[in-house]
Amino acid sequence: MSLTDLTIAEAAAGLAxxxxxxxxLAAAHNAAIAALNPRLNAFITVTPDLALAxxxxxxxxxxxxxxETLTGIPxxxxxxxxxxxxxxxxxxxxxxxxxxxxxxxxxxxLLAAGAVFLGKANLDEFAMGSSNMSSGFGPVENPWKRxxxxxxxxxxxxxGGSAAAVAARLALGAMGTDTGGSIRQPAxxxxxxxxxxxYGRCSRYGIVAFASSLDQAGPLARTxxxxxxxxAAMAGFDPKDSTSAERPVPDFRAAARRGVKGLxxxxxxxxxxxxxxxxxxxxxxxxxxxLREQGAEIVDISLPHTxxxxxxxxxxxxxxxSSNLARYDGVRFGARVEGEDLIDMxxxxxxxxxxxxxxxxxxxxxxxxxAGYYDAYYLRAQKIRALILRDFTEAFAKxxxxxxxxxxxxxxxxxxxxxDPVTMYLNDVFTVSAPLAGxxxxxxxxxxxxxxxxxxxxxxxxxxxxxxxFAVSGALERAAxxxxxxAVMAGGAA
Amino acid sequence: xxxxxxxxRRIAKLARIRLEGEEILLLQxxxxxxxxxxxxxxxxxxxxxxxxxxxxxxAMRLRADVCDDGEIAxxxxxxxxxxxxxxxxxxxxxx
Numbered sequence: 001m002s003l004t005d006l007t008i009a010e011a012a013a014g015l016a017x018x019x020x021x022x023x024x025l026a027a028a029h030n031a032a033i034a035a036l037n038p039r040l041n042a043f044i045t046v047t048p049d050l051a052l053a054x055x056x057x058x059x060x061x062x063x064x065x066x067x068e069t070l071t072g073i074p075x076x077x078x079x080x081x082x083x084x085x086x087x088x089x090x091x092x093x094x095x096x097x098x099x100x101x102x103x104x105x106x107x108x109x110l111l112a113a114g115a116v117f118l119g120k121a122n123l124d125e126f127a128m129g130s131s132n133m134s135s136g137f138g139p140v141e142n143p144w145k146r147x148x149x150x151x152x153x154x155x156x157x158x159x160g161g162s163a164a165a166v167a168a169r170l171a172l173g174a175m176g177t178d179t180g181g182s183i184r185q186p187a188x189x190x191x192x193x194x195x196x197x198x199y200g201r202c203s204r205y206g207i208v209a210f211a212s213s214l215d216q217a218g219p220l221a222r223t224x225x226x227x228x229x230x231x232a233a234m235a236g237f238d239p240k241d242s243t244s245a246e247r248p249v250p251d252f253r254a255a256a257r258r259g260v261k262g263l264x265x266x267x268x269x270x271x272x273x274x275x276x277x278x279x280x281x282x283x284x285x286x287x288x289x290x291l292r293e294q295g296a297e298i299v300d301i302s303l304p305h306t307x308x309x310x311x312x313x314x315x316x317x318x319x320x321x322s323s324n325l326a327r328y329d330g331v332r333f334g335a336r337v338e339g340e341d342l343i344d345m346x347x348x349x350x351x352x353x354x355x356x357x358x359x360x361x362x363x364x365x366x367x368x369x370x371a372g373y374y375d376a377y378y379l380r381a382q383k384i385r386a387l388i389l390r391d392f393t394e395a396f397a398k399x400x401x402x403x404x405x406x407x408x409x410x411x412x413x414x415x416x417x418x419x420d421p422v423t424m425y426l427n428d429v430f431t432v433s434a435p436l437a438g439x440x441x442x443x444x445x446x447x448x449x450x451x452x453x454x455x456x457x458x459x460x461x462x463x464x465x466x467x468x469x470f471a472v473s474g475a476l477e478r479a480a481x482x483x484x485x486x487a488v489m490a491g492g493a494a
Numbered sequence: 495x496x497x498x499x500x501x502x503r504r505i506a507k508l509a510r511i512r513l514e515g516e517e518i519l520l521l522q523x524x525x526x527x528x529x530x531x532x533x534x535x536x537x538x539x540x541x542x543x544x545x546x547x548x549x550x551x552x553a554m555r556l557r558a559d560v561c562d563d564g565e566i567a568x569x570x571x572x573x574x575x576x577x578x579x580x581x582x583x584x585x586x587x588x589x
Contacts, residue, residue, distance in 0.1 A: 101569040199549030213548035242555050243548070311532040322509060329510070331582055333573035342585050347512035359511055363521060364528055366509040367497070377532070382545030384538050389546055421524055422531045438549025 003028040004169040004490040008073055008226040011172055015062055015072045022062065022072030026055035026116050029074045032490030033118060033170045036143075040488065042155075042165040044079045044137045045087050046119035054116040061114060070233055071114030076171035078162050079120035080127055081107045081217070082206040086117075090208040091125045091135040094328045094335050094353025104206025105238045106175065106217045113233040118171055122161030125355045126325065127182055127210045130427040132160025133414065134357040142190060142411050143168035143486035147452040153411040156186030156427075162220050163190040169490035173221035173230050177207060179214045180313050181407075181431025184443035187220055188406035188456030191445045191484050193227050193473065194220040198464045199438035200245035202231075203238030211320035212243075214313075214435040224444060224473045228252035231466065247464060255467035256474035261295030265472065266399035270306035271430060273408065279449045280405045287403055287446060287457045290479035291472065299399050303391040308384050309433040314425060315368050315381035316436070321358075322365025328353060360421060389437040396462045401472045404430050406443040406456035430458060440466045444473045445482040454484055496526050 003025050006014065014020055030048040037043050051074060058072035082088050082100035089095045103111070111117075124134040131154040132140040140160040142153040144167070155164040159176030163186035166174050176183040178196035187194030195218045202217040209215065219230035232252050238244040267288060272281070292298050330336030330349030337352045339345035354362070368377035395402065408429055417423045434441035440463075443456035457476055461469035497505075502522045506513045513521065567580055576583040 097575075098573055101566070101572055200552070239557060242557075243552075245552070305538070308535060308538060311535050314528060315532055315535075326510075330575055331584055332570075334575070336575035339585065342587050343510070344512075345585055346510040350510055351512040351514075354511070360521065360524055360528075362509050362511065363502075363505050363525060367501075367505050367525070367529075370505070370508060379545055380535055380538075380540060381532075382547055383540040383543040384535055386543050386546035387538070387540075420527050422527055425531075435549065 002491045004032050006172065007223050008172050008221060008229050011073055012069070016067065022055040022058035022116065023052060025072060026051045026074050029118055029171060036168055036170060036488065036490060040141045040143060040164050040168060041138050042122055042140050042161040042168065042170060043076065043119040044089055044091060044122050044161070047086055047117060050086070051116050051118050058114055058116060068112070068114040069229060070110060072116060073114070073172055074116040074118050075110065076118055076121040076162055076165040076174040077107060078123055078159055078175050078177060080123060080177055080208045081175055082208070083107055083117070083120065086120065088120065088208070089137065090127070091123045091137055092353065092355070092358065093136040094349070096335055098333055102206060105203035105240060106207070106234045109234055109236065121159070121165055121174055124158035124160065125358050126208065126321070127158040127177055127179055128321070128357050128361055129157040130181065130185055130424055131417070132157040133418065134355055136355055139414055140164050143488040144190060144411060144453055145487040152414045154189070154414055156189035156411065158182040159186050159220060163187055163192060163194070166190070166192050166220050166222060167486050168488055173219055173226055175217060176220050177215055177217050178435060179211050179317060180435060181428040183218045183220060184431050184441060184456070184458060185407050185427060187443040188454065189411040191454030191482065191486065192220055192222050193224050193442065193444050193477070194218060195227050195231060195442040195466065195469065196434060196440060197231060197235065197466055198440045199435070200243050201235050201440070201464065201466065203241040203244045205238055205240040209324040211317040212324060213320060214317060216435065224256050224470060224477045225253060227442070228256045228470050245464065250467050252466060252470050256470040258471040258474070259294060260291055260472055260475040263296045263401065263468065263472065264299050264399040265291050265296045266299050266301035266395050266402040268301050268303040268306065268395070268402060268404060270303050271404045273429065276408060280408065280455065283447050283455050283457065284405050287476055290476060291403065294475050294479065301395045301399060301402070303395060303433070305384060305387045305391050306433060309388055309436055310425060310429055312381045312384050312388065312436060313428070313432040314364070315377050316385060318361040318365035319369050319378050320365070322362045322369065325358070325362055385436050388433055392437045392439055401468050402460040403472070404458045404460065406430060406458040410449045410451070410453035410455055434460050439463055440469050442469050442473045444476045444480070446476060446480045447482065448484055497522055497529065
C-alpha cells in the first residue's frame with residue numbers, strides 16, 4: 001500500500017514500528033501535491049521544505065521514544081488558521097500579503113502533538129460559500145468524477161481545499177472550519193468524514209473570523225477514527241478565547257468503537273424536504289436500517305423550525321461578518337489601494353480586496369444591523385435562533401442522537417447553481433441548524449449515487465456529546481463499508 | 495421590502511465599499527433576492543421569545559485585568575502596508 005493511502009491510525013502505527021520514517025511519509029505527500037495540486041488547486045500555499053524539516057524533527061522524537069499522538073502525521077491546514085511565518089490569506093486578495101506573527105491555538109496544539117504541515121488549503125473567500133468557487137485564488141476541482149464524464153465538479157465549501165486534499169490522498173487529514181456546513185458538506189461531496197464539534201470545544205483564537213457565534217474548527221479525514229484522533233489533539237480550553245469551554249477532552253477514539261446498542265436515534269420529519277432526490281431518501285433509509293440492525297432504537301421526532309434555519313443563518317452570519325470584516329481597511333495589515341483621502345482609501349481598498357460573495361454578505365449584514373432595520377431582521381432572526389435551539393433541546397430529551405442526510409445533492413458541476421445567491425445557499429439546508437444551536441454534527445460517507453458520486457449521512461448530537469456522535473458515526477461507517485475512491489488521486493485511480 | 499439604488503449606495507457607504515455603476519444594479523437585484531428569501535421569518539410567532547446571540551450557552555468569562563504580553567511593536571508593524579518609524583501611516587486626515 002502506498003504511503004499516501006494510509007489512515008492516520010495506520011500511519012502512526014507504521015511510524016512507531018519504524019516501517020517507514022516521517023521524512024518518507026512527508027516526501028510521499030510532497031510528491032503527490034507537486035503532481036496533483038497544479039490541477040486540483042487544493043492548496044493556496046505549499047510548504048514542502050517546512051514539512052520535511054518538521055518530519056525530520058518527528059523522526060528524532062520517535063527515535064528518542066518521545067512520540068506524541070500526531071508525531072510525523074502530514075496534514076493540510078485550511079488557510080483560515082493563522083500560522084506563524086506562513087502566509088495566511090483566507091482565500092481573499094485583501095490578505096494576499098499577510099504573514100501572521102503568531103500561531104492559532106488549534107494549529108499550535110497540532111504542532112505540539114507532532115503534526116507535519118504540508119501547506120495551506122484553499123477555501124471559499126473568508127469561508128463564505130458552499131462550492132469553493134468564491135476563492136480569490138481560483139476554484140478547487142473535486143477529485144471525484146461522474147461516471148463517464150470528465151466535467152469538473154466542485155468539492156463543496158467552504159473547506160473545499162481541505163476536503164479535496166484528503167480525498168485525493170494529498171494529506172492524511174486536514175483542518176477545516178464550519179459556520180453553516182463548511183466541514184460537513186465538502187466531506188459529503190468528496191467521500192470523506194468530517195466533524196463540526198460543539199461550539200466552544202475548540203479555540204477560535206487565531207482563526208480568521210467569519211461569524212463568531214457560529215465558527216468552529218474541526219477535522220476532515222478518511223475515517224471516523226482519524227477524525228477522533230485529530231479532534232482530541234485540537235480540542236481543549238484556551239484562555240485566549242472567551243467562548244472556549246472549560247471541559248476535559250474525552251477519549252473520542254474509544255467512543256468511535258462504542259457501538260449504538262440501546263441508543264435512541266431521532267429521525268426528524270422536517271428533513272424530508274419537497275423535491276429531495278429519491279437517492280438521498282433511500283440512503284437515509286439505509287442509514288436507519290443500519291443503526292436499527294446494530295441495536296439502536298429509531299424514534300420519529302420533530303424539529304419544527306428547521307425550515308427557518310437557512311433564512312436565520314443568512315441574517316445572523318452576514319451581520320457578524322460585516323462587523324468582523326470591518327478590520328480590513330488597508331491600515332494595519334493586508335493589501336491597500338491608495339485613495340484621495342482616508343475614507344476613499346478604505347473604500348477602494350475594500351472594493352479591490354473583497355470578491356463578489358464577500359461584498360454581498362457585508363452589504364446584507366450592514367443593512368440588517370442598520371438603524372431602523374435591526375429589530376425587523378437581526379433581532380427577529382436571533383429569536384428564531386432561540387426557537388431552533390429549543391427544538392433540539394426538546395428532541396434531545398427523547399433521543400441520544402439525530403440522523404439526517406448531510407446535503408440535498410451530490411457534488412455539482414463548476415458553474416452550476418451560480419445564477420443567484422439563494423440557489424447556492426440552499427446547499428446548506430441540512431447543515432445550518434447545528435451551528436445555530438451550537439451542537440456537534442458529523443458527516444460520514446455512506447454510499448454512491450447513480451452517477452458514482454459520494455453521499456454522506458449526518459449525525460447530530462447533544463452539546464459536548466461528541467462521543468455519541470462518534471459512536472453513531474462509527475457504526476454507520478462499519479455498516480456502510482464505504483470503499484469508493486476518487487477518479488483523481490495520488491498513485492492513480494484504483 | 496425592496497431596496498432602491500439610493501439605499502444600496504447608502505449601505506455601500508456605511509460598509510465602506512466603493513461601488514461602480516453597474517455593480518450597484520447587480521447588487522440591488524441580489525440583495526433583494528436574499529431579503530425576499532428571508533421574508534418567511536415573518537411567519538413565525540416570536541412573542542415572548544428571548545433572542546439567542548450565541549452558541550456558547552455560558553456566561554462571558556472575564557480574565558484578570560493584567561497586562562500579560564507586550565513589547566512586540568515590531569511584530570505588530572511587520573504587516574503594515576505603510577509605516578513611518580514605529581507608527582502605521584495613513585493619508586493625511588486633518589488639514
